[in-house]
Amino acid sequence: MKKLLSILIIAAVTVSCDDGDIIITDFDFEDRQLQWCGDQETQVFFKTNEDPFEAIALTVNLPRVSENVLLDEEGVLTLPINAENQIIYRTFDGEIGSSYFCNPIPPSSPTVREEYRSSSGGTIVITSQLRSSHDHDGDGVPSEVEMNVEADYTAHGYPDTDGDGIPDYLDTDDDNDNVPTAVEIDQARINAPHMVGPYPDTDGDGIPNYRDPDDDGDGVLSREEDWNESRDPSDDTNEEGLPHYLNPEISDRFPFNSFRPTTIRRSFRYTIEVRDLTLIRLGGDGEQIRLEQYTLGTFDSPEESYDPADDIEDDEPDEEDPGEENPNED
Ligand SMILES: [Ca+2]
Ligand SMILES: [Ca+2]
Ligand SMILES: [Ca+2]
Numbered sequence: 001m002k003k004l005l006s007i008l009i010i011a012a013v014t015v016s017c018d019d020g021d022i023i024i025t026d027f028d029f030e031d032r033q034l035q036w037c038g039d040q041e042t043q044v045f046f047k048t049n050e051d052p053f054e055a056i057a058l059t060v061n062l063p064r065v066s067e068n069v070l071l072d073e074e075g076v077l078t079l080p081i082n083a084e085n086q087i088i089y090r091t092f093d094g095e096i097g098s099s100y101f102c103n104p105i106p107p108s109s110p111t112v113r114e115e116y117r118s119s120s121g122g123t124i125v126i127t128s129q130l131r132s133s134h135d136h137d138g139d140g141v142p143s144e145v146e147m148n149v150e151a152d153y154t155a156h157g158y159p160d161t162d163g164d165g166i167p168d169y170l171d172t173d174d175d176n177d178n179v180p181t182a183v184e185i186d187q188a189r190i191n192a193p194h195m196v197g198p199y200p201d202t203d204g205d206g207i208p209n210y211r212d213p214d215d216d217g218d219g220v221l222s223r224e225e226d227w228n229e230s231r232d233p234s235d236d237t238n239e240e241g242l243p244h245y246l247n248p249e250i251s252d253r254f255p256f257n258s259f260r261p262t263t264i265r266r267s268f269r270y271t272i273e274v275r276d277l278t279l280i281r282l283g284g285d286g287e288q289i290r291l292e293q294y295t296l297g298t299f300d301s302p303e304e305s306y307d308p309a310d311d312i313e314d315d316e317p318d319e320e321d322p323g324e325e326n327p328n329e330d
């Protein structure tokens with residue numbers, strides 16, 4: 001940043017000698033929030049200053065995944081700086097409204113006093129990080145633990161305790177017993193006589209409840225001790241309030257194959273840098289500003305709900321219950 005600032009001040013001094021009317025005294029966007037707008041095809045990231053009135057904007061030809069999400073995977077995306085992917089720096093004669101860069105047709109006011117535009121060459125680097133990557137599914141078990149347990153199944157290269165195709169680190173009910181993992185790891189609620197590390201283990205079989213489909217070891221799946229078939233075995237209890245799925249004395253079985261949907265929350269942080277940037281002043285002597293590296297800023301996408309099963313269904317279509325298809329078919 002300091003480098004850019006000094007380069008621009010030198011440039012501005014040079015320019016001001018010729019033009020006498022443009023003096024860039026500040027190019028400090030560091031404390032300015034990066035803003036994002038655009039449509040399905042083109043994205044604009046920009047920062048503005050009021051004193052002086054100036055803005056730096058990056059336009060990239062990059063479809064967004066959804067309204068809130070630009071890239072839905074972690075990683076680094078590199079784009080060439082060219083006619084479609086551009087960086088523009090402008091100074092203005094007045095206040096820059098927040099919608100200035102979001103309008104397909106730029107407003108007539110404020111007036112652009114000076115403009116620098118990137119020439120082809122160099123790259124734009126967008127780094128995408130999941131902000132909840134320490135616990136992707138928010139179930140309270142760290143992703144590092146869920147990615148490294150021993151399980152009979154794997155999904156997308158990671159352990160999948162219940163074999164439902166959703167890896168544990170994205171699964172809010174890791175054993176498919178319809179008691180969410182967040183509930184099963186809560187000893188204050190479960191009050192188990194045994195523990196496996198920090199996690200309750202009611203039947204003491206060494207498998208913590210959140211990965212045990214038969215929590216009380218009575219031979220009946222916890223999911224099938226759901227007497228009222230509410231997809232919540234914890235609301236079927238004896239008079240003392242002990243759920244049947246945690247009570248080995250009670251082993252009535254209600255065959256039940258309906259599962260709670262998996263919905264998790266996610267938000268991404270996008271860090272945008274430009275490398276080997278050359279900005280050329282328009283309408284003047286073609287003066288250039290070169291930067292090896294400039295961090296435009298970071299942007300956090302709004303949090304959104306996400307069903308990890310959607311991706312899996314895209315990969316391998318679900319086999320739906322064929323018996324219920326087209327019941328009126330002759
Ligand atoms: Ca699973
Ligand atoms: Ca999980
Ligand atoms: Ca369980």
Ligand SMILES: [Ca+2]
Nearest residue numbers: 244245247250
């Ligand atoms: Ca039981």
